[in-house]
């Protein structure tokens with residue numbers, strides 16, 4: 001478990017950690033309340049990879065992509081069953097990084113049991129920065 005305390009302009013340190021933690025890509029679960037900074041971290045990671053975006057997928061409307069290898073989903077408080085029935089698991093098996101905004105633990109347990117490489121990042125507010133706890 002690693003912890004980072006970072007402001008908005010310091011997120012490249014965490015982007016590097018994500019890249020190094022998942023050398024073959026995989027799923028990053030972003031757990032945190034509304035306005036904790038889940039989308040901001042996704043954008044910082046896209047910048048780190050040198051990707052532009054986001055572009056909404058023509059085939060999977062709940063997905064936005066940044067270039068060829070970064071995919072973003074916002075499932076916050078929407079229910080896992082719903083997304084599984086829409087084909088989420090097939091999307092997550094594609095090469096690249098899949099960053100998912102999510103509200104609780106249940107998704108991690110599900111993906112780990114499905115054998116996927118998962119990095120779980122919890123985000124908490126702290127003054128003008130955020131605390132990012134990375135759980136492997």
Ligand SMILES: Nc1ncnc2c1ncn2[C@@H]1O[C@H](COP(=O)(O)OP(=O)(O)O)[C@@H](O)[C@H]1O
Pocket residue numbers: 006007008009032033034035036037038039040041101128129130
């Ligand atoms: N590390 C950070 N330090 C300070 N402010 C941040 C940080 N990350 C995000 N924010 C700010 O928090 C607000 C919400 O960010 P956002 O990424 O939209 O949250 P979420 O996707 O979790 O709802 C934005 O105003 C953003 O600028």
Ligand SMILES: [Mg+2]
Pocket residue numbers: 038039040074101
């Ligand atoms: Mg968001």
